[in-house]
Amino acid sequence: MSENKTPEIVLALEIDDPALADCLAALLGNIAGLRLAGPGEQAAATIVAREPRSMPEDIALTQRELDVLALMAEGASNKMIARRLGISVHTVKFHVGSLLDKLDATGRTDAVAHAARRGVIEL
Amino acid sequence: MSENKTPEIVLALEIDDPALADCLAALLGNIAGLRLAGPGEQAAATIVAREPRSMPEDIALTQRELDVLALMAEGASNKMIARRLGISVHTVKFHVGSLLDKLDATGRTDAVAHAARRGVIEL
DNA sequence: TGTGAAACTGGCCGGGTGGTCAGGACAGGG
DNA sequence: CCCTGTCCTGACCACCCGGCCAGTTTCACA
Numbered sequence: 001m002s003e004n005k006t007p008e009i010v011l012a013l014e015i016d017d018p019a020l021a022d023c024l025a026a027l028l029g030n031i032a033g034l035r036l037a038g039p040g041e042q043a044a045a046t047i048v049a050r051e052p053r054s055m056p057e058d059i060a061l062t063q064r065e066l067d068v069l070a071l072m073a074e075g076a077s078n079k080m081i082a083r084r085l086g087i088s089v090h091t092v093k094f095h096v097g098s099l100l101d102k103l104d105a106t107g108r109t110d111a112v113a114h115a116a117r118r119g120v121i122e123l
Numbered sequence: 124m125s126e127n128k129t130p131e132i133v134l135a136l137e138i139d140d141p142a143l144a145d146c147l148a149a150l151l152g153n154i155a156g157l158r159l160a161g162p163g164e165q166a167a168a169t170i171v172a173r174e175p176r177s178m179p180e181d182i183a184l185t186q187r188e189l190d191v192l193a194l195m196a197e198g199a200s201n202k203m204i205a206r207r208l209g210i211s212v213h214t215v216k217f218h219v220g221s222l223l224d225k226l227d228a229t230g231r232t233d234a235v236a237h238a239a240r241r242g243v244i245e246l
Numbered sequence: 247t248g249t250g251a252a253a254c255t256g257g258c259c260g261g262g263t264g265g266t267c268a269g270g271a272c273a274g275g276g
Numbered sequence: 277c278c279c280t281g282t283c284c285t286g287a288c289c290a291c292c293c294g295g296c297c298a299g300t301t302t303c304a305c306a
Contacts, residue, residue: 009146009147009150015168020167023132023156024168027132027157031150031154033146034150045138045170045172046170046172047168047169047170048168048169048170048171049167049169062251062252062253064253064254072232073232073236074233075229075230075232075234077292077293078293078294079292087253087255088254088255091254091255093295094253094255096294097294097295105198106198107198107200107293108232108294109231109235110197112236113196113198113235113239116236116239116246117246123236123239123240123246185281185283187282187284200261200263201263210285211284211285213284213285214284214285216264217283217284218283219263219264223264230263230292231263231264
């Protein structure tokens with residue numbers, strides 16, 4: 001044992017592409033101080049690669065709409081958003097309307113849910 | 124060019140713990156066929172380790188509150204939730220009030236955002 | 247020069263939302 | 277038996293929300 005300063009970092013793999021997974025497993029399989037996690041084992045870090053991102057790009061949102069969307073996700077009201085952005089409530093409602101239209105949502109709660117689902121914003 | 128079968132796998136790092144990040148970067152820094160991504164570079168896979176998950180279990184929500192919460196995440200209004208659950212709008216508002224209290228949210232949008240953040244619901 | 251998109255502002259209004267009172271029914275534990 | 281918790285219902289009210297109408301400026305592009 002002696003001085004075990006590197007108690008082996010355990011890595012888990014979450015990779016969709018089998019080829020890439022094999023490749024990485026082969027590369028990382030024989031490195032000192034590093035080990036791949038067994039089934040169900042707690043890992044210190046996880047290597048993820050979810051590429052079949054059936055995401056037709058992020059929807060075309062303007063910068064201002066993204067600002068409003070981010071504050072909406074924080075639970076801010078139109079009045080709060082207006083104050084934070086230095087614009088009038090009417091303008092906020094205008095942008096919210098565009099957001100609801102583009103995100104195909106029925107309300108602000110639905111809007112942030114949809115946006116989070118398709119990765120436009122991060123919760 | 125020739126046949127480059129191993130065009131270097133590019134790995135990105137998303138690690139909260141700086142020590143672990145340094146350790147991994149040092150280990151992976153000089154491995155043939157593997158390279159760490161530069162800033163903004165597109166990576167084939169990402170190594171993630173978000174540990175400080177200060178999550179003391181899921182908050183104690185009653186079954187009815189979970190029902191209401193799920194429908195809220197769908198963007199349903201109180202009236203819709205009432206119809207879907209076969210209860211009155213007043214009762215829905217009662218449960219929504221409890222949800223806002225337990226989730227420490229200021230509104231229904233904030234509530235679903237918090238719930239999604241701490242894994243109570245899945246978007 | 248015209249034309250369009252984006253961003254911004256105003257007023258108006260019906261309906262939704264959140265908070266606060268009040269109460270009743272029903273189960274489980276002291 | 278009383279108390280606690282969950283679930284349910286009713287009403288009231290101030291405020292917010294979303295949609296509608298209208299207008300302005302700026303800026304890029306044809």
